Amino acid sequence: MLAKRIIPCLDVRDGRVVKGTRFINLRDAGDPVERADFYNREGADEIVFLDITASVEKRRAIVDVVEKTAEVVFIPLTVGGGIDSVDFMQELLNSGADKVSLNTAALKDSGLIQAGAERFGSQCIVVAIDARRTEQASAGGGPAWEVYSHGGRTPTGRDVIKWAAEAEKLGAGEILLTSMDADGTLDGYDTELLAAVTGAVSIPVIASGGAGTLEHLYEALTDGRAHAVLAASILHYGTYSIAEIKEYLSQKGLPVRPVKS
Numbered sequence: 001m002l003a004k005r006i007i008p009c010l011d012v013r014d015g016r017v018v019k020g021t022r023f024i025n026l027r028d029a030g031d032p033v034e035r036a037d038f039y040n041r042e043g044a045d046e047i048v049f050l051d052i053t054a055s056v057e058k059r060r061a062i063v064d065v066v067e068k069t070a071e072v073v074f075i076p077l078t079v080g081g082g083i084d085s086v087d088f089m090q091e092l093l094n095s096g097a098d099k100v101s102l103n104t105a106a107l108k109d110s111g112l113i114q115a116g117a118e119r120f121g122s123q124c125i126v127v128a129i130d131a132r133r134t135e136q137a138s139a140g141g142g143p144a145w146e147v148y149s150h151g152g153r154t155p156t157g158r159d160v161i162k163w164a165a166e167a168e169k170l171g172a173g174e175i176l177l178t179s180m181d182a183d184g185t186l187d188g189y190d191t192e193l194l195a196a197v198t199g200a201v202s203i204p205v206i207a208s209g210g211a212g213t214l215e216h217l218y219e220a221l222t223d224g225r226a227h228a229v230l231a232a233s234i235l236h237y238g239t240y241s242i243a244e245i246k247e248y249l250s251q252k253g254l255p256v257r258p259v260k261s
Contacts (some may be wrong), residue, residue, distance in 0.1 A: 005045040005228035037053025037072040043259030070096020103128040113235025117171025127167040128176040179209035184191040186212025
């Protein structure tokens, strides 16, 4: 079994790390470069850097912040926000990113996923999906979720499971799956959502939205069958350290990469 990854998420707005609840009521959580450096030294497996208002404001991710972050991070760095072309993917990768995260632009033009995968390889292409549970059941009678774009502001009418499967076929190497219902609540990940998506694709799925306890992380990786867990609030505000998370998961029998002393 591959080691489960612990990934701090740096949601950035106006050059600062922020964290909200269900994508609103954002609070300041520090400087992105300082936070990335801290998590790199703490033993995080990767860092995800998301410019959360880039698509809404119709601009591109802040390249200079990416460059400064890459200078202090020596683990894989994923960058997302306003990425609307293969050329901009190239610019971010040249600036120090290891992977790019596509969301709104890929929903507008799914060919962007394929073009990026063909040029850089699927391992560089992460498709981020912001999902909200719907009131209507799926065709099979179970729960259903709708894809949202523009930082969770715009419903698309697209089914999450179908979009995840399509993204994989187009060449995505990973899915970053965020439950908008659970985001920032500290009440736990939507394991039903995770299990539905992990059951529909063969590529790794990163769980995002809702981590509040160590047990929540374990549930996402077991009940939800996620390959990695993204965390923000519990790390930014010092509830748990990376070492504490990894020790807990290891004691529960899950493989994790050791924290270097």
